[in-house]
Every structure is written in C-alpha cells, then in structure tokens.
Amino acid sequence: MSRFVRMFHTSIGCKQIMAVTGVVLVLFVIGHLAGNLLIYAGQDALNQYAQNLQSMGPLLWLARLVLLAAFVLHIVAGVRLSKLNHQARDVRYQVNAFSQTDPLRKARVTAAMYMLQTGLVILAFVIYHLLHFTLGFIGREGYQLMQTLPDGTERHDVYGMVIFGFRQSAVALSYVVAMLFLGAHLVHGFGSMFQTFGAHNPVVVSLVKVITPIAVAFIVIGNCAIPLSILLGLYGGGGS
C-alpha cells in the first residue's frame, strides 16, 4: 500500500493512477452506452436489462464501489497534478505561441489545456445524472413510472423514464452538452493513457490515431443520439 502512496506523490506515479482510473472510467462509459442503446430494442429489452443489473446484488455494489473509487482517485490525482502544474510556472510569458504546426496536435493541445475544466463539468453532470435517473431526486414523475408485466408483477419502467425525461428540451440538451464536454475530455485523455503507460512504438501510435476518433465518436454520437432522437420525436413517439 505504501508503494502506491509513494507513487501517488510522484509526478509519473500520479499520472499513472490517473491513467489506470481513466481506463476503468472509459470502459464503464462504453459499457454504459452499450446497455443504454438497448432503448432502441424497445421497452421490454431496456427494462429487462435494468432489472437484470439490479438483481446482481453484491456484484453490482462491488462494481459501483470500484467505479466510485476510480472516479474519486481520478479527480484527486487530477486536481493535485493541475495544482502542481500551475505552480511550476510562477511568472507567465507575455507572448504565447505554439511551436507545433500539425493541426491535429494543436487541437489536442487545446483539449489538453482544458482537461480540468471539462472534467469538472463532467463531474457536475455525473452528480446531476445520478440524482436524475439513478436516485430519482430530480424528475420524480418519470422515476416513478412502472411497467406491469403480463404476469401482473411490476418493475421499474426505465424506458418510460428516459422518454419522459428527454421530452423536456432543457434536460435533453443538458445531456447533449455534457457529452460534448466528455468528448473533448476524451480526445486528449484517450491517447494520453497509452503514452502514460509507456506504449509509444509506431504500431501503437498509429493505432491510437485511428482508434481515438472512432471511440470518441462512438461515445459522443451514441450518447447524444438517445436524448436527441427522443427530443426531436424521432423515437418513442407516441409515448409509453
């Protein structure tokens, strides 16, 4: 344990803690999206998926614990590194210029400069999202929707809740905006993980160049599609 404490207190070790927790969070985001896309398979599919997740009991709590730990560590390490980085240049330059000429790298640098800010927006969104769809403190009406099965038992109508939520333009648009911030965060974060773990051979570098836009596009487009298609009435039209 003390080994990890010491790692946390060094620059590279702290970055590696950010990277490993980042991997956990990215995998979660991808899995979460894959599950959510079941909404397009219909009410039964999504509600069944939600019910299955809920019935996992201790396993679900274990996963939640790992996620929470990763999330907290990611934030603590990120804030620590940002603070150190800010302190490392006590007098600012009068003139700032990029030495790089590659436009893709310039874009990544811009994304990189705002990692803390985009990260904080994502944190605020996650809290809002949990209060909204997971705990039901916000948008209670939708949260209380139940689906009655043919055998008479009732279960949470996640499908109905999502449709209800995203019919409200403010809610749907806030989700879309949050996902754009997540995309900006990942444009830099995704490739950085590989560098921080030391994977920099030509094969990895060219693979990362290809995979990053695909993964980020999948996450952003997939996550934005759900609120947008519902808001625009393209999906879930008649309501449930």
Added chain:
Amino acid sequence: MNLTLYIWRQRDRNARGQMVKYHLSDVSPDMSFLEMLDLLNQKLYESGEEPIAFDHDCREGICGMCSLVINGQPHGPQAATTTCQLHMRKFKDGDTIYIEPFRARAFPVIRDLVVDRSALDRIIQAGGFISAPTGSAVDANSIPVPRDEAETAMDAAECIGCGACVAACKNASAMLFTAAKIGHLKHLPQGQPERRRRVLSMVEQMDAEGFGNCTNYYECEAACPKEISVKFIAEMNRDYLKAALTDPNYGEKKSSSK
C-alpha cells in the same frame, strides 16, 4: 533591417522585471540572433546604459547555454535550431520581436534573460550516470551493443540540456530532459545495473525541483533544438512503472529527495 525589440529586464533574482522597448537599426540579415543582441548591447554600452545579460557559449548549437523565448517560442521560430544558430534573415525588416527568459519556477531569473538552470544538473546528479571502476580503459568493442540500440541511445544523448523543453511546456515540465538522460543510458548495456534506481531517484529529484508534469502536449518535442522524441517520455513512464512496482524498497521511506 530595423527592429523593435521588447526585452525582459530584471536587475537580479529578487527584483521585479519588466519588458523594455528598444529600437535597433542597421541589423544585417546575416547576423545570428545573438550577434543582433551583441549589436544592441554595444549601442547600450556606448550610450552609458547597462547592457542586456543573456547566456551564450559555443555559438555552434552544441553547448546548450543559449536560451531565450523569442515571440513565445523557445529558441525562436526555426525548428531544430538553437538561438545562436538562428539568423536574422528569418525575420523581416520592421518586425517587432519579444524576447523573454525561459520561464519556470525551477529556473529562477538571475538577471535579464539569464536563468539558473542548475536544477537540471541536480536531476543528473540524482542518477543520470553509471558507476564504473576507473583504471585501465576497457578494450573497444568488448561490450557488444546492437546497432539499433546504439542509435536510439545516441538519439537520446543528443540532448544538450538547454531546457527549451521546460520553457515550451505549458506546465514547465522537465520530463523530456529527464527522459532523454534516462533514455540514453537505458539503451546501453552499461546502464542496466542501475536502471531501476536511476529512474526512481531522477523522477523524484525532478519533482522536488518544482517542475510540472507532462500532460502530453508535446510542445517540448516541437521546441527541442535536437528534436528529442517524446517516445523517451513514454519509455521513462514504462520504466518508472516497472521499477515502482517491483523495487523491493520502494514505498519504505523516501531516500534521495526532499
């Protein structure tokens, strides 16, 4: 050429500095950037003003003494070039040029454009060496080194320790420098015995000096006059991870730094 120059003037370490405006005429396009400053200093001297202090030594692009951030870019606008090898033909008549010292908390300004870069020396002292018995020299080629490894080691060893990577980095991180110093030894057989200890203590010394952290902007690589690749930072990251997880004493107590 006629130029308008804004140059950082600072009396000493503790004084407050500021940008001062100078007009300089009769600049030849064939002058190097430092010769242009020499010309300005000559004129300042003749008019009884204090000349501008700046670092320089070999003026051949190999010693790593010259520095300067020129219009926001360490060593100026030309890629893979030190300030001393930058020529005024890269600029146009009537240009305005901003000249600032390398900025980092770990590089305190001593005077005007001169900064104290001894933090880099202390990082090397923390482990950027091999311990070998002296005495009679070993026969040449007695230790075989694969050609591609030798080339990679030489790529890293090209680092002249000028600190442009630190100056260019938005976080004033010295990771490209440290990675180059670790990299040129880790690719050679002589560097193997102390490899684990080297990376652990050099990284901690780098942190203790107050440098920032790499956030993978790669501005360092673009500014480096010797074009050291950021792949060495990746190698350092990997070496650090391996060493931190396997070194039997890591985590017991802090040894070298602080």
